Amino acid sequence: MFKQINKYWWCQILGWSAYFVLNCFFYYALDKSVLKLSDLINLLIFITLGILSTHLFRTLINRRNWVAYSSEKQIFLFFTMVAGTAVTLYVTYNALMYFIFKYKQEDLVTSIIKGLVSAFAISFIWWMIYYIWHYIERNRSSQVDQLKLETTVKELELKTIKAQLNPHFIFNALNSIRALVDExxxxxxxxxxxxxxxxxxxxxxxxxxxxxxxxxxxxxxxxxxxxxxxxxxxxxxxxxxxxxxxxxxxxxxxxxxxxxxxxxxxxxxxxxxxxxxxxxxxxxxxxxxxxxxxxxxxxxxxxxxxxxxxxxxxxxxxxxxxxxxxxxxxxxxxxxxxxxxxxxx
CATH class of the missing domain: 3.30.565.10 (Histidine kinase-like ATPase, C-terminal domain)
Incomplete structure (x- = not known):
């Protein structure tokens, strides 16, 4: 079962699990207690929406074949994905909290700023890791392809030389034999x-x-x-x-x-x-x-x-x-x- 899960989903699971553990740790370090049930539910909802929003935008850019873009376009795409993911995560989470759980913030402006900053930070880290991972993978794949190409070219050149050598030698040898036929x-x-x-x-x-x-x-x-x-x-x-x-x-x-x-x-x-x-x-x-x-x-x-x-x-x-x-x-x-x-x- 676990072997069927690809690297991307393993990274998603491990990354968001680490985020969950860190939140539990800091909550305990600050309040000297474990997460309350309501806070635990809110955290799990946030993580679920984080997985969905990041996966949604990843699917969109993969369909556009983003790896074929120029460096300038990829930089622009990176910040677009960060902003898009952060806003989507923030809006869906707060909408869910408000319409389903009737959760309201007393200071709306402060709440929006903190929520957006948090969402942007998480989104930036996620996409930074994603881009760096693919950059390393593309670079390694490029090196492997280059080595395969060099090996293929070398083999072709060696075969060409050997194919030329044998007729070249046979021609000279036959000339030697021809000189002996009459003599x-x-x-x-x-x-x-x-x-x-x-x-x-x-x-x-x-x-x-x-x-x-x-x-x-x-x-x-x-x-x-x-x-x-x-x-x-x-x-x-x-x-x-x-x-x-x-x-x-x-x-x-x-x-x-x-x-x-x-x-x-x-x-x-x-x-x-x-x-x-x-x-x-x-x-x-x-x-x-x-x-x-x-x-x-x-x-x-x-x-x-x-x-x-x-x-x-x-x-x-x-x-x-x-x-x-x-x-x-x-x-x-x-x-x-x-x-x-x-x-x-």
Missing amino acids: NPQRARTAITELSNILRSSMQTEKAETVSLENELNIVKDYLALEHIRFEERLNVKYEIDPDTLELQVPPMMLQTLVENAIKHGISRIIKGGSVYINSSLKGMQHVITIENTGQIVENSINGHGFGLQSTRQRLSLLFGSRASFEIRNKDEQTVEATVVMPLL
Whole structure:
């Protein structure tokens, strides 16, 4: 039964009950006695009329959708509700006292002033609490809606990036296989097998925002096996992976994208080939991944504006905000270094 009563009525019941208790307390404190039956009836009638009048005006403003009003209109509406409720409460109470109980005041002017002041004070407090409550509720609801919107946008952006990454990778991989078809059909068939392994692994992580580094390394190793068929001895790979980082979470296809960038823009442009060095380590409360490759970044693209690098920055920003960073630079005259720093989740 009590669960069916909404917050508004709970506030009405508790608020007016507190008003009743306070009146009983002050009456006892001043007169050193409990309320007389007539005074008790008058107080209960006043409280009943207070509930009815406040509820009446609340119903009116809710039907007008007052929360959609501007701040200026809401301030005007507040004082209008205070005045309307106070006058309604005062008039109905005194009319009831006069016509039913034949209750008369000796000093009419003083009685009206005191009655109106009391009604205005009670009405002001009631509406002040009501407005503050709704202001807090609207603010909290707005924050929740904003968080939901940001989460939805983030998910959509991540899905868009991943949807672009897979065709981008497949296109590059197919170009590599096409180069082997005439030269060595057997190697081309092996390359297709390697590609199917990569696609199988990537499909398993398609719906995930992050995957373990170990899973990501498996895709990278399949990709490098595919590329090694094309480059043979021109491609050397070295891994230095801290075992404690294997279970850490990273954006899916991020490491593969950076390794692909190292092959495409570094190794493939050097006649004698080069090497790729992949390092994963912990530094304090950060997970640091470093990829070094033989080559150089030309001056006008030092910040890395390729699709793969842009997607890496976007996903790190979406997942970790300012707590993550990505940098690519010329480490020396022969080596390019890409560094990803992520917080430990």
